[in-house]
Amino acid sequence: MLKLMIVEDEELLRMGLVTCVDWADLGYEIIGEAGDGEKALKLVEQNPPDVIITDIKMPRLNGIDMAEKLKADYPGIRIVVISGYDEFEYARRALKMGVSEYILKPINLEQLKKTVVELRMEIEEERKKDREFMELKSMRYEDMQALRQQMYTKLLLQKCSVEELGDYIGRLGEPVLDRYYGAGILAIEGFPVISMECDYLHVIDMDRSLEDFVNRTLKGLYGEDGQNGLTVLRANAGERILCICGESPGEVKQEGRRVREAFGTFNEETGPVELFFGTISRGLEGLHQSYLNVRKDSEVRFMKSLAAPDSSGSAFSSFDLPEFDKENLFFEIKSGSPQGIEDALRELQDTLSGRQVLSYMQLVLIITNLYGECIRLPEEAGGNAEEILGDPRQYYQRILEKKKRNDMIEELGRACFLIHAYFEKISGSRYKGIMERAAQYVEEHYSEEGLSMGDVAAYAHVSVSYLGMIIKNETGQTFIEYLTGIRIEKAKYFLKHTNMKNYEVAIACGYATPSYFSTVFKGMCGMTPSEYRNG
Incomplete structure (x- = not known):
């Protein structure tokens, strides 16, 4: 409802205007009425209306003088002036100062209704444009960064192709395909090992501390204006992905140095942190390649710190077991049988038994990496792990809680059987x-x-x-x-x-x-x- 005020010194006419028109049906609510301009101004101060219908000739302060004062302090109020035939000078003055409409006495109610409806439509259209303008204006740094975060997340973590990001690229309105990119990984040093000794709440608390540390550091580096060239993604607990964008490789490299110096190597709340950057490349494909590069580098560094040589003198260099045919397990989950899944998991047990796995963390990484691939299988058929397992992190947490190899594999098997049941259900x-x-x-x-x-x-x-x-x-x-x-x-x-x-x-x-x-x-x-x- 728009707000309407009626100002008329003739009480009978004023009451007629208030009661003889169904204002609610026209989209208006009467919020006040006055017999002269001075009283009307006081009412406007308390509750400004959208439209005022006023007579011209009134005691104390006439309608024209009142309108002049209102236009100075409340330029958005629409004013409809009512006047007799003998008040032409008043009418000319009213139109000159920008009064919205001029209606002659005796008042034709149909003309009055038509006038206020047209004013309502004009006001609503104006407000709609104002809202659209404010929405565009509000897409400032935070909104653009949120859009970049979504686009980078889909590209790096959800494995979307650049072609599938066309909507995001269009909404950003930036030459993202021609810019240069570098990806980095900031992590709490040794977090996967540290987290093994922690409960779930402690892990969340450490991750929250890292988040606070990142926000404080970036605020100190860039101030309140924000970092247009740097976007931070949350990948896993205890780590963040840094995406740097620039107009040239030198600009990206220089920004990377600034970021590295800002974060340093130690945070009082989280302990030592480490920051690695990948190669610098052009276009969003380049960002993806840079991320793969730095991800592989960080995994190799971590595995080297854990790796224990086996009888042949070699060490694990990835989260996979080359001797184990994981594709067979995946096949049994998608189109095999529960017995086939059990056989594949037994093969996994035998493979692990045949290796001299001395590091507990190695075992966790191998099995949880396999679990991560299993829960992505439903995506091949248009499903997702959430609709099958609920919160997939709960199964991951159960795996982490187990201290024996067979218990870990048993937890992995629970998820495999549920995903298999999903594929059986959608077959046929x-x-x-x-x-x-x-x-x-x-x-x-x-x-x-x-x-x-x-x-x-x-x-x-x-x-x-x-x-x-x-x-x-x-x-x-x-x-x-x-x-x-x-x-x-x-x-x-x-x-x-x-x-x-x-x-x-x-x-x-x-x-x-x-x-x-x-x-x-x-x-x-x-x-x-x-x-x-x-x-």
């Missing part, structure tokens, strides 16, 4: 639907030489590995075998029912050369294309 009709979309796409594009499983998976909205599993389940074939079968069946049709030459059939079926087509055809049919046509 979902498999059929995906297979139908894949078959349709292959039917329409089999003639394209470069047709790949990636193209088909993108059309079916699933991952390549998940599509391969479905094709195998539904047809008993690999994707290449399935595609080759389709092409050869099409070739048979062309050879039998058309006069196309062999090389034309080859091209129509997605083969660049007749010789390769002939080889594939003979391998599938036991005869050459010419022999098949003649037969």
Whole structure:
């Protein structure tokens, strides 16, 4: 509701204006009425209205003088002046000073209603534009930084491609693809090992201390204006990712030095901290590569500090076990059986038993890294770990709490069985639907030489590995075998029912050369294309 005030010295007319119009229906609420201009000004001071309907001739202070005072102190108030035919000079003066509307007596209520409705629409449109302007204005440093944080998080932590970030790039309105980037990792020194001796609340407290330390340091470095070239992401507890953006490699390098000097090497609340930077590259792809570079470097440094040589003299250099076929475990989770999962986990136990794993932290990293890959499997089918496990961190916390290898693997198995149940639940009709979309796409594009499983998976909205599993389940074939079968069946049709030459059939079926087509055809049919046509 807009606020309306009526100022009229004739009480009968004033009461008529108040009571004879359904103001609420017009979008107004009457907040006051006055018999002269002086009283009206006092009411306005207490509660300024949006619109004032006023007579011109009034005792003490007339409507025109009142309007002049209001325009000086309250320029946003719309004023509708009521006047008789014999008050032309007043009317001209009123229009000259910017009164919104001028209505002659005797008052036509329909004209009055139309006037105030038009004023309401004008005010609402003006306020809408003001809101839009303020919203744009409010997208200052904090909002732009939040947008950058979201974009960098999707790129670095959620593994989105640069093409998938088009909406963020457009909203930022910056030449992000032409700038130079460097990524760094700031972490509490030895945090993974330290956290093993802490409970969950203590871990949160240490991470909060790191957050406070980062905020204080950046405020001291950049002041209240903020750091336009630096964006901080929270990846894991006890560490932060620093993304530096600049117009040149030198600018990024210089900013990196400033940041390194500002953070130093020690924080009273968290203890020693370490900061590593990756390579400097151009474009968002460069930022992603810089992050991969510094992430690998930090993992190698950490693993070297923990690694214990085995009987062959080698040491763990990554979180994976090369001897363990984790893809087999993933296959059993997605399309195998509970027994298959148990067998794969038993194989994991045997593999770990066969290695001289002397570091407890190594064991934790190996198993939790495997857990991290397992909980990402539902994404291949359009799901997510939260809808299956609730809070995946709870399972991770349980793994951390275990002190024995078998107990850790048992906790990993609980998550594996739940994810397997999810894949079983969505199989059947979902498999059929995906297979139908894949078959349709292959039917329409089999003639394209470069047709790949990636193209088909993108059309079916699933991952390549998940599509391969479905094709195998539904047809008993690999994707290449399935595609080759389709092409050869099409070739048979062309050879039998058309006069196309062999090389034309080859091209129509997605083969660049007749010789390769002939080889594939003979391998599938036991005869050459010419022999098949003649037969």
